[in-house]
Amino acid sequence: MTAAAIQSGQPRSPAMVRRAVISSVIGNGLEWYDFLVYGFFSTIIAQVFFPSSDPLVSALLTAATFAISFLVRPIGGVLLSTYADRFGRKPILTVMILIMGFSTVLIGLTPGYATIGVLAPILIILARILQGVSVGAEFASATAMLVEYAPPGRKMTYGSFQMCSQALALALSAFSGYALATLLTPEALQGWGWRIPFLLGALITPLGFYIRRFVDESPEYEREAGKGETRTPFRAVLAEHRNALLRCCGIMIPGTVSNYVWFIFLPGYVMRQLKLPFTSAMLSSLIGGVLLFVFVPLMGQLCDRWSAFRVWLIGMLSFALLSYPLLAYVVAEPSFERLLVAQAICALSIAAIWAPTPGLLAGMFPTDVRSTGMSIAYNVVVLLFGGLAPFTLTWLVAKSGSDMMPSYYILACTALSVLALWLAGRRPAQR
Structure with a gap:
């Protein structure tokens, strides 16, 4: 495609569309692979970098380190997403994958506390901070790229690829x-x-960088660039799109909780609290991930044919209602079979939540502030209900002594989601 065609925002070739989809999936997949590996190996990481005579203290320190990257994500997300809205999605997406790769290697190569002492946890914290800065805008910018590349009538399907x-x-x-x-x-x-998964994850970085380097800017962004008045996206979002931000937060909460509680916190929880072996937790999560990989694009197509919000609402309510009886089923007689049944049943509900979320969020903001608006809502929700969830739940379970605390947390977060959507619907509309 010629430079003139690109600048005019003409539709891209099928090959370029495929490249844009692949580049977004690889970058976002690398981010989540790294976060999930850290969560899955948290009990080992606690012993290697945060040794303590009290296992609870060690687990809390590891959970706190997990949360640190989320504390800096809103800052990195807003800064980088603002740049993406003003100068394009492609430059930010290209830089972020390099930073993600470097921080992943740093975790994989850092010697343990027994070897270099206090420098070991400091380096792990530094790596988590770098990840937080780099991935703060990854979801928003990559989602904007996918949705803006999508053909008419397929925005939910393309968003579900994320x-x-x-x-x-x-x-x-x-x-x-x-x-x-x-x-x-x-x-x-x-x-x-435990270092092998981090080092293997870093091998994806060169491929992701190469693909992103040769992806054209999104056609919708090129069409809209320079049409409106020059303004700061962050200020514009807060001034003109506060209701959209509140709606985004309401939609984001169930998806965030389903991921961080059901798939990140739960494996470590069943090992520590219910004494299931590590292999059982991993195999159950593996099967759950495969089911989600199959169900999510199917739900994305359903959203384009039916109603994205209705699919999301059914998924959210069914997940909330199923979480208590399924967790009680696992707690009553802990076993691999029961854990697998719980995660497999919830996979369909979670897919119904996940699939429409990117498309719904992207549709709430105009092109010139889309990345910034999604990034603000996404990073705030992920900080409060994702990054802090393992720390909060570890502490709540220890203090309350209740094995059912994760389900109470899910129900409470669902109520907050409904409240946010209700408040957004009652507030006066903004331009």
């Missing part, structure tokens, strides 16, 4: 944990085996 990458990352990270735990002794897994 969530397919998360499901694929879940399956791959769980598979790496299951394979390593099966092939290695516990001593080898804790000594060096």
Whole structure:
């Protein structure tokens, strides 16, 4: 395609559309692979970098380190997303994948506390901060790219590809944990085996960078660039799109909780609290990730044919209602079979939540502030209901002594989601 055609915002060739989809999926998949691997191996990471005579203190320190990257995500997300709205999606997406790759390698190569002392946790914290800065705008900018590349009538399907990458990352990270735990002794897994998934994840970086380097800017962004008045996207979102932000937060909460509680916190929870083996937790999450990878694009197509919000609403309500009886089913008689049944049943409901979320969020903002608006809502919700969830739930379970605390947390977050949507509907419309 000629430069003149690109600048005019003409439709891209099928090959370029495929490249844009692949580049978005790889980048977002790398982000989630790294976060999920860290969550799955949290018990080992706690022993390697945060040793303590009290297992609860060690687990809380690891959960706090998990949350640190989320504390800086809103800052990185707003800054980089503002740049993406003013100068294009492509430059930011290209830079972010390099930073993600570097931080992943840093985690994989950092010696343990026993070798270099306090410098070890400091380097892990630094790596998590870099990840937070880089991925703060990844979801928003990559989603904007996907939706803006989508043909008419297929925006929900294309947006669902973003969530397919998360499901694929879940399956791959769980598979790496299951394979390593099966092939290695516990001593080898804790000594060096846990580093392999991080180093393998970094190998994706050169491929992702190469693909993103040769992707054209989105046609919709090119068409709209320079048409409106020059303004700061962050200020414009807060001044003109506060209702959209509140609606985005309401839609984001169930998807965030389903991922961070049901697939990131739960594997470590069943090992610590219910004494299930590591392999059982990993194999169950692996199967759950595969089911999501299959269900999410199907739900995305359903959203384009029917109603995206209705699909999301049915998924949200069914997940909330199923979480308590399914967790009670696992707690009553902990086993791999029961854990698998719980995660498999919820996979369909979670797919119904995940699939329409990117398209719904992108549709709430005009092109010139889309990345910034989604980034603000996404990073605030992920910080409060995702990054802090493992720390909060670890503390709540320890203090309350209730094995059902994760389901109470899910129900409470669902109520907050409904409240946010209700408040957004009652507020006066903004231009």
